Amino acid sequence: MSLVSDLKIAVICSSNMNRSMEAHAFLAKKGFDVKSYGTGDKVKIPGSSFDKPNIYDFGTSYEDIYTDLLQKDKSLYTQNGLLHTLERNKRIKTHPEKFQETNVKFDILITCEERVYDAVLEFMENKPPLDNSIVHVINIDIQDNLEEATIGAFLISDLCIMMAKADDLDNEIEEILHNFEEKNQRSILHSIVFN
Incomplete structure (x- = not known):
């Protein structure tokens, strides 16, 4: 199933090696405008x-x-x-990229663990604003191993499809996230920051 969506999505883990790349591959196959990053020092x-x-x-x-x-x-x-x-x-892509070094604008930032979520929030809150558009930062905890990265990619893909179907994402996001949590028995974190 290919899904056309104008949402700009970033998937972020620590090293841009396993979890974010697996999800990047899944989302790209479904036609999403997606990039992936890491937040670690190395x-x-x-x-x-x-x-x-x-x-x-x-x-x-x-x-x-x-x-x-x-x-x-x-x-x-x-x-x-x-x-x-x-x-x-x-x-x-050719190499791992660090999230804090990009100036690409996204609608949705999906992180794969809480410390990455915290690093993304800290970066977004401290960078100079571009246009004050809303960015949804969502965390789904995914263990950093190959099997969990695949499961995580399915979950992230599922969530992105739900968000892409929304008529008004900013107003429907809480309901979408609630439905996702109930369906998958996974708790997620969500914050709103601004570009």
Whole structure:
């Protein structure tokens, strides 16, 4: 099902590697105008042990990260799904992007965990206003693993379809979010900020 919507949507996680990219892929396939970002200081992905993550700067290409992991331990990163994840990411865009560095205007910002939601709110409230248009910031908690990222992408897609069907999103959003929470048994956070 392709859905034509003029909503400009951003999906945001910490590193713009897993959760936001999975949702980005889903929404793009459905015809949404979507971009994805991270809010962390660096792009952090699992390493050879819990206390040794792989850390990259935002802007490092997915291709370069892929090559680096391939050289470090092809077997490990094939097994844990990271190489597959990077292959998907390369098909969507060239590199992870940091939300705080964009000046693109959105109608809806969807975050994948509460600390990302807090970082987005802080950034939006402190940046100079563009035109004072309403932006809905919505958080759906999604664990940062491959399986949960897929489930999260379905949930985000479902919510975006519900919002795209609204005649007047600003007036219907509370009801839409309430219906979404009841249907999916997931609690979400919602704030309104201004562009």
